[in-house]
Amino acid sequence: MLHLRLITPAGTTDDVVRLIEKTVGTAHLAVLPGVARDPAGDVVMCDVAREAGDELLANLRELGIAESGSIAVENIDLSLSERADRAEDDAPGEGADAVLWDQLTEATHEESTLSFTYVAFMLIATMIAACGVVLDNAILIVGAMAVGPDFGPVAGVCTALVRRAPRLALRALVALLVGFAVSMVVAVGFSYFMDAVGLFSRAQLEADRPNTSFIFNPDWFSFVVAVLAGAAGTLSLTSAKSGAMVGVAISVTTVPAAANAAVAFSYNEYRQALGSTQQLLLNLAGIVVAGTLTLLIQKWLWKRTRP
Structure with missing residues (x-):
């Protein structure tokens, strides 16, 4: 009620x-x-x-x-x-099954705001992920996924497309692009610092990394997982299932891909940087496609239930 x-x-x-x-x-x-x-x-x-x-x-x-x-x-x-x-x-x-469209728009509008808190979470998540990729530590990667706030702006884009709200779309895109750009630039500086104090090294980045090598080797499974996570995340927003949202956050390789691209760039490992960037874009595209389709299907199904 x-x-x-x-x-x-x-x-x-x-x-x-x-x-x-x-x-x-x-x-x-x-x-x-x-x-x-x-x-x-x-x-x-x-x-x-x-x-x-x-x-x-x-x-x-x-x-x-x-x-x-x-x-x-x-x-x-x-x-x-x-x-x-x-x-x-x-x-x-x-x-x-009901979607409160005003509530969804308000929630995604708030989550898509480019604020100090949003950028701070992006920076922290990206630096945690940078440590995870260098150490080949899956636990740190999962932690970075959970901390990253990037699903909010992506959901804002999906909502804006369905509701035909250009202002919300622009707000979400600005938060998404600026958030990733700033966090990746800072992660490059963080990588230089960690290398200077002897905690990061090129050898660690170039070594076999069985737990995190998927981050810079995108394939169709990456897109499939992103689509599934996008659908689940959208359903969790419309039904206010916060527990499901946590699962979505640790299913998509967006923040770790951005972090790996930044660290690889700092060591002039452009192949890894390119692969990580492709992984990032593939995941974002999958989430947007799935989230938009999920909202459209919900809208259509709900209309059919009305008398």
Whole structure:
């Protein structure tokens, strides 16, 4: 269930109440006249089944509530109410399959912001991955994958393509490109420093690395894994399954590929640098293709469940 808290101008409150009352899957409607101060108006609250939430939000937008008032949505972790149970039973479809497009757009917009925190995570993840590729340590590679925040902007690109939102697409692409560019440049400097203090060496990079050699040897399996991870990551976003997102993060060789390319470049190992760059681009392409297709399929399937 979702909890909606609305601030509505007094002249639109009756229309909002009628809309909520006729929406299948709503319960616990409450109206507090005149209590809102900024913006001035009434407060309307209700609970709605997740599968009915997107339609209700779209209709509220049509009434102009997002512009003249406020729409806040919260997830309800526990609701002990027979009315709520009936509302979920009455609403068509399953809550786990429902996509709240406004929520998805907002989440990917936030994750696609080029901020200090985002860049810091990218830098840390890339430097951890650099240590992992030089030491041929799979544990460090997995750790770098988990730390890297790059799936957020990729998901933003997918959402923007489906929703035809060019501003979100531009924001996500800027975060993605700048994040990888800055982290790779810093990783080159990090590699020089580690070599100067005797912790990195060309011999380590050129040695047989059975645990990490896949990073600079892209093949069709890399693309297949990226496609599967892209689909899983998109599903985890739309269904708010954070545990699945962790699995996606450690399935795709994006940050390790960027790190290996940077370290290889610092040692003039251009073959490895090129192979790692190809691995990075292949994985990003696979995720974007799979994520976009997954959203399109979800959108099509959900339309078929509506009466």
